[in-house]
Amino acid sequence: MASSPPPALGPAPGTAPTSPSRPGVLGSSPPPTTRAIYAALRREIVTLALMPGTKLSENELSLRFGTSRGPVREALIRLGEDGLIEVLPQRGSFVGRLSLPAIERARFVREALEIAVVRRAAELGLSPGQGRRAEASLDAQGEAGIDAEHFIDLDDAFHAGFAEGIGLGGVWAIIEREKTQFDRIRFLSLPAATPIDVLIDQHRAILRAVLDRDPAAGERAVRDHMAEVLKIVSDLPTRHPDLF
Amino acid sequence: MASSPPPALGPAPGTAPTSPSRPGVLGSSPPPTTRAIYAALRREIVTLALMPGTKLSENELSLRFGTSRGPVREALIRLGEDGLIEVLPQRGSFVGRLSLPAIERARFVREALEIAVVRRAAELGLSPGQGRRAEASLDAQGEAGIDAEHFIDLDDAFHAGFAEGIGLGGVWAIIEREKTQFDRIRFLSLPAATPIDVLIDQHRAILRAVLDRDPAAGERAVRDHMAEVLKIVSDLPTRHPDLF
DNA sequence: TACGCAAAACTAGTCAACAAGTTCGCAGGA
C-alpha cells in the first residue's frame, strides 16, 4: 500500500462526507480516513443498505476502502460504541439487529429530552432570528414533499433548532445518537410511514406552543409527535422477522 | 515486548476492573487488554488522579501498561468518545478540562431523564422486591457515612434501580455516561459537598413519591435533588481556575 | 544579551506481518 499510489477513498455506494456531529464536548476530531470510513458505514447501516446481521470483515473493508486494517478497526470501534455493530472477538463483526426494547428505549429517551428542551424553549422564548428560521424550515419541509431523505434532514434540523435555541446544542447530539435506532426502521417502512403532512402539522403545533410561550402545550405537542413512532413499530417484527 | 514474559497488566495505581457498563444495546465486549486500560484511565480521570490538562502520551501509556500502542490507542478512542480526553492529531492526547457548559448540559440531560424515569415508575408502581431493595439501599446509604466513594456507589445503584424497575435499564447507562461530568467535580469538592444526610432525605422523598404513586411529587423531588449540583458548581471556576 | 533558524525529539497516523482463536468442510471409518 505504501508502494502503489493510494486511490484515495474507495468505491463506496454512499461516501458522502456525512458528519453526524461528534457528541463529545471536546473537539477530538478523528483522523479523516477513520472518519470517512465511519461515516460511510454508518450511512449504509442506517439506510439499510447494509442489512442487520450482515457480516463486516475488517479485511474486506480495508480492501474496499484502500487502507490497512487499522483505520477500519477504529471506525468499527466507534460504530460499536454507537450500538450499530457488534464485534465478537475472534468471530467477526456484524451489523446489529433491530431490537424492540432498544427502539422503545430510544423513543423514551428522545421523548424525555425533547419535552425538556421544548419546555425550556417555551419558557425562555426564541430569538426573532431563531423563530424565523423555524418558520422557514416548516415551509421547506412542505416543499420537500416526495424526497424522503431530504425531508429527514429538514426534520432533524427543525428539532435541533430548539436545543440550539436554548444554548444546549449538545443535547441534540445525544438525541441524534439514540435516534439512530428508529432512523433504521424509518427507512424500513418509508411507504407505510405517517404522511408527511401530518408530521408537518405536528411540527407546526410544537413551534406554535413555543412561540406562544406555553410549555404545557409544547409538552403535549411533543408527546403527540413521538407517539407516531409507536404506530410504525407495532407490526414490524412480524413483517420483517429476519431483522430482529 | 514479545520476547520477555508479559507481566500482565501494569503497575497502575487503581487498576480495579471497574465496569461502567457499555451503553450499547449489543454486547460488543472489547478485548480485555483494551478494556482494562480503558477502565484504569477512566477511573483515574474521574477521581482526578489525572488532572485536567495532563498530557497522555500513547507511547508512555503503552510502556506503563506493558502493551503495544494499539490497545492503548483503542482505549483512548473510547475515552474520547466519552468526552473525557481530547486527542489533537500529531500533537498529543490530553485529559479534558472541566467545562461549565458541559456540566450544565449533563445536569439538564440527567434531570430530564430522571424525571421521566421517576414519573413512569410512579405511574407503573414498583414490584415488592424492587421496593424492598430501594429501602435497603437507603439504610445502607445511612451506614456508609464517611466513606464517600462507597456512598457514591450506593447513590448510583439507588437511581439505577428506578430505571431497571420500569424495564428500561438502558436509560441509566445514558445517564451514567453524562454523569461523568459531575462525578469529576464531585471528587473535586468532596469536603464542601452537600451533607450526606440531606442527600439521603432527598432520596427518601423520591422513593416515597414513587411508592405513593404520585408522579408530580416525584418530579418535584427529583428537581430538588438535581438542584444540589448547581450549588456545588457555582464558585468552582474561581476556586480552581486551572481546571477549566 | 537577544534573536532567528535549523536540527533533533517528540507527537499521532498508518501499515504489514504475525499470533491466537473459531468455524466450516471434507475425508475416513463405523
Next chain:
DNA sequence: TCCTGCGAACTTGTTGACTAGTTTTGCGTA
C-alpha cells in the same frame, strides 16, 4: 448413512516499524 476428527480457511487481537506532522531546544549570529 451417520458420526468423528483433523485441517484449512477464515476471524479479530497484537505487535513493532515506518511516515508525516508539530513542538522544543540549542546553537550560531547580530
